[in-house]
Amino acid sequence: MSSGEGGVSVSAEWNGRPVESWVPAWLNERDLSLTESEIRATERAAAALRESDAQVPETWETLARLLLRHEGVASSGIEGLREPLVSVLVAERTGAGGVAGWVADNLAVIQMAHETAHEQLSVQMLHEWHIRLMRNSDLAPNLIGAFRNSIGWVGGNSPLDAAYVPPPPDRISELMDDLVGFANLGEGAPDPITRAAAMHAQFEAIHPYGDGNGRLGRILISRTLRSANLTTRSTMPISVAIARDPGGYLSGLRLYEMGNIGPWVLWFSDIACQAADTTKHLADQTREITDIWLDELEGVRSHSAARALAPLLVGNPVVSAHEVMSLLDISQPAARSALLTLAQRGIVEPVEVRLPGTGRSRKWYAAADLISTWSN
Numbered sequence: 001m002s003s004g005e006g007g008v009s010v011s012a013e014w015n016g017r018p019v020e021s022w023v024p025a026w027l028n029e030r031d032l033s034l035t036e037s038e039i040r041a042t043e044r045a046a047a048a049l050r051e052s053d054a055q056v057p058e059t060w061e062t063l064a065r066l067l068l069r070h071e072g073v074a075s076s077g078i079e080g081l082r083e084p085l086v087s088v089l090v091a092e093r094t095g096a097g098g099v100a101g102w103v104a105d106n107l108a109v110i111q112m113a114h115e116t117a118h119e120q121l122s123v124q125m126l127h128e129w130h131i132r133l134m135r136n137s138d139l140a141p142n143l144i145g146a147f148r149n150s151i152g153w154v155g156g157n158s159p160l161d162a163a164y165v166p167p168p169p170d171r172i173s174e175l176m177d178d179l180v181g182f183a184n185l186g187e188g189a190p191d192p193i194t195r196a197a198a199m200h201a202q203f204e205a206i207h208p209y210g211d212g213n214g215r216l217g218r219i220l221i222s223r224t225l226r227s228a229n230l231t232t233r234s235t236m237p238i239s240v241a242i243a244r245d246p247g248g249y250l251s252g253l254r255l256y257e258m259g260n261i262g263p264w265v266l267w268f269s270d271i272a273c274q275a276a277d278t279t280k281h282l283a284d285q286t287r288e289i290t291d292i293w294l295d296e297l298e299g300v301r302s303h304s305a306a307r308a309l310a311p312l313l314v315g316n317p318v319v320s321a322h323e324v325m326s327l328l329d330i331s332q333p334a335a336r337s338a339l340l341t342l343a344q345r346g347i348v349e350p351v352e353v354r355l356p357g358t359g360r361s362r363k364w365y366a367a368a369d370l371i372s373t374w375s376n
Contacts, residue, residue, distance in 0.1 A: 005031070005259025007205070012168040014151045014159045021151065021165040022257060024175065024205040027182040030261070032190050032198060038262050041269035042193035048276035049230040055283045056233040106215055109133045110235065113219050117226035121183040123176055129219065133212050143210040147172045152207050164257075166207035175206045183224070192228035194261075196221045197268035201256040218242075237278045241271035285373050286314060292369075296345040305330055305338035310347060313367040318351070320364050339365050 007024040034042070109129045116125060131145035143149070148169055155163030167175060179202050182195075189195060203217040221238055225231045242249050245267075252264040293310045300306055308328055309319075316323065324335035342348045348365040 006257045007259075010168065010171075012151055012159075012165075017160065019151065019159040019165055021159070021167055022205065023167040023171050024202060024257060025259070026175070026178040027198060027202045028178055028185075030198070030259075032194060032261055034194065034262055034265060038265055038269075039191075041266050042191050045193045045269040045272035045276075046191065046230055048273045049225065049236060052276035052279040052283075053231050053234045055280050105133055105136060109215075110219055110222055113223040114226050114235070117223050121180050121223075123173075123180055126176070126180075126216070129216060130209055130212060133215060137211060139211045147176070147208045148210040152210070154207065166205060172206060172208045175202075176208055179203060179206065183220075192225060192230055193269055193272060194265055195228075196224040197265050198256075198261065199224055200268075201253055201261075201264060204253055205257055234279050236272065236275045237282075238271065238275050240278055241274040244274070245271070282373070286370070289370050289373065290314065293347050296347055300341060300345075304341070305334050306341035306345075309338050310342065313342075313348070313370065317367045317370050318364055319348075 005025065007022055009020050010023055012019050012021045109132050112129060112132065119125075127145040134144045137144075150169060151159050151165065153159040153162035153165050159165045179199065182189075182202075183199060185195075190198065200217050200221050203220055204213060207213045209216065218239055222231070222235055225236055230236075248267050248271075252267040255261075256264040290311065293313075297307055297310060305324075305328055309324060312327055313319070316327065319327070319339070321332055321335040321339060324330070324338055325332055328335070328338070330338075339348060343350065343365065347367065349368050351364050351366045
C-alpha cells in the first residue's frame with residue numbers, strides 16, 4: 001500500500017489476480033487551498049461565465065435549449081457516441097433508441113440536473129440520472145442506476161495494463177457519500193469554479209458506475225455552475241473545450257489524483273473561459289441566422305403561420321407537420337403549408353431520418369444552416 005495527499009493505493013483482486021487500485025482521499029478532507037494566481041484565474045472564469053450567460057436574453061429560452069443540446073452532443077462525442085445532430089433531434093421527439101437515443105438521453109439528463117440544481121444533491125438523484133442515461137445501453141440491468149460491483153479500469157484491456165484503476169467496489173459508497181456532502185456544503189464551501197473542478201475530478205477518480213462516468217461527471221459540472229448561478233440561462237459547453245485539449249484534461253486529472261489541485265484548477269478555469277467565449281460566439285451566430293430568416297420572409301404576410309414558426313426553429317430545429325400543429329395550434333394542412341413556405345425560402349429543408357423502433361418514417365424538416373452552425 002502506498003499513499004499521498006491525493007489518496008492511497010490499495011491491493012484488490014481481479015479474476016483471481018492481484019491489482020493495484022487507487023482510492024482518492026475524501027474530498028471534504030482535502031486541502032483545496034490555491035495560490036493567489038490560481039484564485040485570480042477562478043475569478044476570471046466565473047466573471048466570463050456570468051458575462052456569456054448574460055448574452056442569452058431571458059426571452060431566448062430556445063437558445064438556452066440549443067446550448068444544452070450542443071453540450072450534450074459534444075459530451076457524447078467524447079465517449080465515441082457520434083450521430084448526426086438531425087438524428088439526435090428526431091430521437092428527442094420520438095424516444096427512439098440506438099446511438100441517437102443514447103445522445104438524446106444525455107441531453108435529457110443535463111436538463112434533469114439543471115431542474116434540480118438548487119436542491120440538495122443525493123446518491124438517489126445520481127442513480128436516477130444514470131438510469132435515464134443508460135436506458136438505451138447494453139449495460140447489464142443490475143448495473144443501471146447502481147454502483148459497479150466489480151473492479152473497473154480506464155484504458156487498456158484489463159486492470160492489469162490499465163492507465164487507471166479506480167477504487168474497489170466496497171469503497172464506492174463511502175466515497176460517494178463524501179462527494180455528495182461536499183456538493184451540499186453551504187457556508188465555507190470553495191468558490192464555484194474550484195468546487196466544480198474538484199467534484200468532477202473526484203467523481204472521475206471514483207468512477208462509481210459500470211459505464212457513463214464521463215458523461216455524468218461532466219453533467220455534475222453543469223449542475224454545479226447552475227446551482228451557483230454562474231449559468232442561469234445557458235449551459236456551459238465544457239465538453240467542446242475538453243475535446244480540444246484531451247491531453248491537458250487527462251494530465252490535470254492525474255495531478256489532482258496525486259494531490260496537486262492547483263494545476264487542475266488553472267486548466268479548468270482556462271477552459272471555462274473558452275466555453276464562455278463559445279457561448280457568446282454561438283449566440284452571435286444564432287442572431288445572424290435568425291436575422292437572415294427575417295429577410296428571407298420578406299413579402300410573407302405578418303400573421304402567417306410561416307412567420308410564426310420561423311423564430312421557434314431555434315428551439316425546435318427539426319420539426320414535422322405534427323410538431324408544427326402543436327407548436328402553433330393549427331391544422332395539419334396549415335402546418336404543411338407553413339413548412340412548405342419556409343422550405344421555398346431556404347429556411348428549412350426536408351430530411352429523411354429513419355430511426356430503429358419508430359415505425360413508419362415521418363417527414364421531417366430541418367433548419368439546416370442553424371444545425372450546421374451548432375454541429376461544428
